[in-house]
Amino acid sequence: MFFLHNLERRVTLHPSYFGRNMHDLVTTKLVKDVEGTCAGDYYIIAIMDTFDVSEGLVLPGSGLAEFTVGYRAVVWRPFKGEVVDAIASSVNPHGFFAQAGPLRLFVSAHLIPDEIKYDANATPPQFTNNADMVIEPSTHLRVKIIGLRTEVGEMWAIGSINGDFLGCLQA
């Protein structure tokens, strides 16, 4: 789920940058440091603007000026139990990997309906129910997020397509 979230961060600036355009430099540094990272539970996709740059406080001992910047960002946070659209990226006998934006999901063979079976002989290897549903790399799917795991800078998720209205997208 995409959110427009207000966040805050402390940015330091080296004294050689003191002068005009300090706010611009602080914003640029913020963008370089924060955009595209995974802050624990969510991914910061893009920073829209900064709405509050505090006065710079010079840190004793290092001479760097510290600014507390409030900014608005487009953030993506997956929730357990949320249904998301995803694109299958690779298939193996134990299940398949899918990509939902920046998040990598794994759907285990146990959470795939019994009619859809792994077919190693097809090119490329795929999951199919030999009727209308085929899951191979770049298939569009609807997946329900069952579990999430976060570590510093990365997130992984487990998904399921075993449910009504989940699985291959017809469109």
Add this chain to the structure above:
Amino acid sequence: MSDQAHAPTSRAKPPPPGEEEASAVLRLGEFDDVDTLTLSEASLVINALMAKRRKDRKDRNETDVLNKTLEYLDAFARFKQKENVEAVERLLSAHKELTKFERAQIGSLCCDSADECKTLIPSLTDKIGDEDLQELLDEMAKLMTA
């Protein structure tokens, strides 16, 4: 002695992880009342931001995450025209009984039937009637250009 008169002397306890979920009950943790974006709205916002950066000749900072997200949005955003996205936003905001999360999910998943919608977004079950929901979905379907 009031303990609000000075700065906090220790870091506040972070909210316990692992309790947030979006199943039959919505527990969004720190994201409870934050503005949501449907896939189409997010696509508009991010593309407008990139166009502005390109115009100002600033570095667009194309991170891996950003590129993956843009590809994902191109594939799944259902409403491509700005006017349609705004019209859908007006339709959805009219339903004040639903939370921001639920409105954005409806706008992103674009189900065909009220039954499908309530199955995929379980927290909706008691909040809106089937006829009202079906009406909303039909209105949205009209705005979906091929």
